[in-house]
Amino acid sequence: MIMDPLxxxxxxxxxxxxxxxxxxxxxxxxxxxxxxxxxxxxxRLWRGVFARFLAWVWGAVVLIAVSGVAMLARVGFAAAPLNWHAMLGLGLVMIAIFIYVYFGPYGALRRAVDAQDWKAAGAALGRIRQAVGLNLLLGALTIAVATLGQLAA
Known part of the structure; x- marks a missing residue:
C-alpha cells in the first residue's frame, strides 16, 4: 500500500x-x-534555541506517534514484532520526558530569563540538560531496538 512508505x-x-x-x-x-x-x-541563547527546537519537536512527536500507531494498526498489536513493542514503550517514556521538559524546566527557563534571574535560569537549564541527556540515551537505544531488533526476528 502507498501509505506504508509514507x-x-x-x-x-x-x-x-x-x-x-x-x-x-x-x-x-x-x-x-x-x-x-x-x-x-x-x-538567552538557550531560551531562543529551545523556543525554535521544541516547536519542531512537538510536530515530530505527533508524527512519530501517529505514524507508529498507524503502522502498528496495519500489522496488529498481537502480531507486531517484539522490537516494535519495545520501541513503543521507549517512545512513550521519551514523550513523557519531553512533556516534562516543556511544561516544567523550559517554562521555568523562559520565565527566569525574561526576569533576568540568572541563578534560576541556570538551575532550569541544568534540569533540561539532565532530561535531554536521558532522552538522548533513550533515543539511541530506541534506534538500536528498531534496527538491531530485526536481527532477533
Whole structure:
C-alpha cells in the first residue's frame, strides 16, 4: 500500500529531527556555548534555541506517534514484532520526558530569563540538560531496538 512508505518516511524523518537535534544540542552546542558565552548570553541563547527546537519537536512527536500507531494498526498489536513493542514503550517514556521538559524546566527557563534571574535560569537549564541527556540515551537505544531488533526476528 502507498501509505506504508509514507508512514515509514514520516516516522524516521521525525525521529532523525528529534534525536539528531538532541545530539547536536547536547554534544556540540552546549559545550561550545559554555566556554564562549557568559551566563546571561548563554541563557538567552538557550531560551531562543529551545523556543525554535521544541516547536519542531512537538510536530515530530505527533508524527512519530501517529505514524507508529498507524503502522502498528496495519500489522496488529498481537502480531507486531517484539522490537516494535519495545520501541513503543521507549517512545512513550521519551514523550513523557519531553512533556516534562516543556511544561516544567523550559517554562521555568523562559520565565527566569525574561526576569533576568540568572541563578534560576541556570538551575532550569541544568534540569533540561539532565532530561535531554536521558532522552538522548533513550533515543539511541530506541534506534538500536528498531534496527538491531530485526536481527532477533
Amino acid at each position: 508512514l515509514h518516511f514520516l516516522h524516521i524523518a521525525s525521529v532523525a529531527l528529534w534525536v539528531g537535534g538532541m545530539f547536536f544540542a547536547y554534544v556540540c552546542l552546549r559545550p561550545a556555548a559554555g566556554t564562549l558565552l557568559e551566563p546571561p548570553q548563554r541563557l
